[in-house]
Amino acid sequence: MITLRANNQWNMSRFLMHVSGFLLLLEWLRPLINITNIGRLDIFVIFIGICFTLSFFQIRWQIAIKIVIILFIIHSVYYKGTFMNPSWLTVFFSDISQNTSLLSQGNLQDISAVFPTFLLFLVLWFLCFLISYWVVRQKRGLLFLVLTIIYITTFHNLHLYNANHAIIRTVVIGFFMLSLLQIERIQMIEHLQNYSRHISKLLRPLTMFIVLSATIAYFAPKFGPQWSNPMTFLKFDTSTASKEVEVSKIGYGMDDSQLGGPFKPDDTVVFTAQTQNSQYWRVETKDFYTGKGWEVSEEPKKNSFKSKNNVVTWYESNTKTDTAVATINMQKSYPHLIYPAGLVSVETVSENVSFSIDPFSEKIYTMKEGSSISLNKYKVTYEIPQFSTENLKAAKKDEGMETSPYFMTKYTQLPKSLPQRVRDLAVDLTKDKDNQYDKVLAIESYFTDNSFVYETEHVLVPKKDQDYVDQFIFDTKSGYCNNFSTSMIVLLRSVGIPARWVKGYTEGALDNLESDSVYKITNNNAHSWVEVYFPGYGWVPFEPTKGFSNPYNFIKDAPASGSQNSEVINPNNEQIQQKNNETKLKNLIENTEEVSAKKITNSKKEFSWWYLFLSIISMSIIGYILFATRMKWLTFFIILFYKYRKDDAVYPKAYAALLKQFARIGIPRNESQTLREYAIHVDMLYNSTDMQKLTLSYENTIYQKEQATSEWRKSIQLWEQLMKKAASLPKSLDFDVGI
Structure with missing residues (x-):
């Protein structure tokens, strides 16, 4: 008897083909994990590894083994408890039933994580x-190789996955x-025997060629995503298992x-x-950089004041200030103030209103009789600073607050995981500067002079082991x-300059419908910027974000000169012309709103990646069923x-169809064989005489x-009996494909 098992011995060639298949399938899995709510990669890698192992050793009862592994x-x-x-299992099948019902109703937001995980196991x-x-x-x-390349390059060009290294791995x-x-194939055509021990010799020159090509590809410059994302209307569902894609915010x-x-305008x-x-307009400051974002290093404290701010100050004695007044009309309700730096006092229409300020975050909460309230209207008196660039250059180090080790530790803090190349860049940018102001300006102008781009849509989330600033400065730009603001602060702190992160809103746009000077501030004006401490002058604001300019006055001559024609300059002179038209700020949107991308996808009118993902899974399952049963339904239609038919030409056609059916299952007729x-x-092969009887009749x-x-x-x-026999392999040709 001829057996296919003899042709599939456990040799090195089959082992390497299984390993190659495993590695290529892993490339399919990587981008899928990044854009769905299935946050774990290890469990799926283990599963596909087991599948290929069972296939290689041709283990029997593979279906049962895989089912047990998936359930385990x-x-x-x-789930909790013992397996x-x-x-x-009762709970599990109940979950599957409920999620299937939710899927049929189109309610994708309430589908639990267990359901897509189970479906992904079936697809794999x-x-x-x-x-x-x-x-x-x-x-x-x-x-399969071509499909893999198309698959990962599509995700790359849609700005959903960085496939630079994935392409190299896949091609190799x-x-x-x-x-x-x-x-x-050469072995089969030439009928070579015992060639396995010569495989290494055959593969040596090819391996050298592949390694050389991969090395060149690795060090060669690579293009980023080349497509303008045509699917910006797509939103990605998220869960706690994949928190990295939940960070898209508005306002x-x-x-x-x-x-x-990325984020959406509002x-x-x-x-x-x-x-x-x-x-x-300020809301709060944060001082502790984690490598992924910002936090407040201290537990919040509440220091109260009635109307006059006697808790926090921003400017020290050497900073010249003028007093101004602003009337705020809130259109959205917040239990805190939105205020300008230099706040002196707050006046409200309501009685018995007090203010509770956290001196660490400088967030000012509005209170009434011990409870939080939201103010609709209030008036603030504040100080407008005027900074002399010459005086800032002359500011001495290790004076003022810089004499406090606590202060310096707090505002020069950096995580130990910060890559060394970030610190090296800061040193390189400031090495020729002999005063703190010029060092700050050198770092601020670095983001203007270099190839950085202001972008809101195609913005990547750092990977698990990637620093937020390092990714921006060296990878994405x-x-x-x-x-921009976080990167500037980290660079400043890398050379020992105290700085902090401030968030709030830009000045907004003048409302042309109002006769008075009324600025309209929208969610699109949400913003973050940098404040640097100068001894004797306090916290000085800087603006590194491309397309924005510092709204505060920096005067070239020292204030003591008394010159009335002092030249007002801005650290971002190259950006001032872009800033003159206030209405352009509507298009400069920022990312700090507490409305996550998951909530954005609640709109039923928007297309969700979940629909695409689940459609692929459904089609894959249907395709698998059709493929697994292809011989049965194909035989049924051929017989039908x-x-x-009763015409004279049907017999030759039916007999030819039978020969094709045998060829499909691996029993072809050789050209030299008679019927x-x-x-x-x-x-x-089938231990019968049916085929001989039919052939004699034919x-x-x-x-x-x-x-x-x-x-x-x-x-x-x-003929019909033989067609049904041809729908399955005879026992002597049985080959366990391990589905």
């Missing part, structure tokens, strides 16, 4: 089977796999611990301000205010097509064509 992994991740206690099972069948058994790998693995398959929000990601008016001066020889070969019709119709009528049942 799902239990360990999502052997079957009570958890199907893909493992296909790879084992096409690559290992059919010796065809080019199509693919070329190696195709080489193995070509050697296998003002409290949580800044995970910065990054021109909702937050407040209007009637004032003669334009300045930034594309982002918005959070990227020929069985009831009778082939019939004997088939009957030997040969009679060849020589006596007038009997074709009568012979067909006599042989229909025999």
Whole structure:
């Protein structure tokens, strides 16, 4: 008997083909993990590794083993108790039933994580089977390699996945796999024996070529995403298992611990301000950089004041200030003040209103009789600073607050994980500067002079082991205010200059419908900037974000000179012309709102990646079922097509269809074989004489064509039986494909 198992011995070639299939499938999994709510990669890697191991060793009962493994992994991740206690299965099947119902209703937001995890296991099972069948058994790998490259490059060009290294890995693995398959085909064609021990010699020159090509590709410059994202309307669902994609925000929000990601514009008016001066509007400051975002290092404290601010100050004695007044009309309700730096006092219409300020974050809460309230209207008196650049250059180090080790530790803090190249860059930028002001200006201008881009849509979230600032400065160079301001602060702290992160709103745009100087501030004006401490002068604001300019006055001559014609300059002179038209600020949107991307996708009119993901899963399952049962339904249609025909030409066509059916299952007729020889070969495999009987009948019709119709009528049942036999392999040719 001829067996296919003899041709699939446990040799090195089959092992390497299984390893190649595993590595290519892993490349399919990486981007999928990044854009869905399935946050764990390890469990799926383990599963596909087990699938390929079972296929390589041709273990029996593979279906049962894989089912047990899937259930075991799902239990360990999502359920409590012991796996052997079957009570958890009741809960599991109930979850699957409920989630299936939610899916049918289109309610994707309430689907639990266990459901897509289970579906992904089924898809990976199907893909493992296909790879084992096409690559290992059919010796065809080019199509799968091409599909893999198209798959990952599509995600790359849609700004969803950085595939620079993935492309190199895929091509290297693919070329190696195709080489193995070509050697296998040569062995089969030439009928080579015991060639396994020579594989290493055959692969040496090819391996050297692949390694050389991969090395060149690795060090060569790489293009970023080349497409303008055509699917910006797509939103990505998230869960706690994949927090990295939850960081897209709009407007003002409290949580800044995970910065990054794209955001959506929102021109909702937050407040209007009637004032003669334009300045930034503060909400709070943060001092502790985590490597991913900002936090407040101290537990919040509440220091109260009635109307006059006697808790915090921003400017010290050497800073010249003028007094101004602004009237704030809130359009959105917040239990805190939005105020300018230099706040002196607050006046409200309501009685018994007090203010509670956290001196660490400088966030001012509005209170009434011990409870939080939201003010609709209030008036603030504040100081407008005027900074002399000459005096700032002359400011001495290690004076004022810098004499406090606590202060310096707090505002020069950096995580130990900060890459050394960030610190080295800061030293390089400031090495030729002999005073703190010029050092600050050198770092601020670095983001203007270099190839940084203000971008709100195609902004990547740092990977788990990637620093937020390092990614922006050295990898993407594309982002918005959070990227620019955070990066400047980290560079300043790297050379020992105390700095802090401030968030709030830009000055907004003048409302042309109002006769007075009324500025309209929207969610699009949400912003973050930098404050640097100068001894004797206090906290001085700086603006590194491309497209923005500092609204505060920096005077070239020292104030003591008394010159009335002092030249007012701005650290971002190159940006001032872009800033003159206030209405342009509507298009300069910032990312700090507490409305996550998950909530944005609640709109039923918006298309969700979940629909695409679940559609792919459904089509994959249907495709798997059709593929697994292809011989049965194909046989059914062939029989239906020929069985009831009575014309003279049907017998030759039906017999030819039978030969094709045998060829599909791996029993082709050789060109040198006669029909009778082939019939004997088939009957030997199936241990019968049916094929010989049918062939004898068919040969009679060849020589006596007038009997074709009568012979067909006599042989229909025999032909049908053989067609059904041809729907499955005989035992002697049984090959365990391990689905």
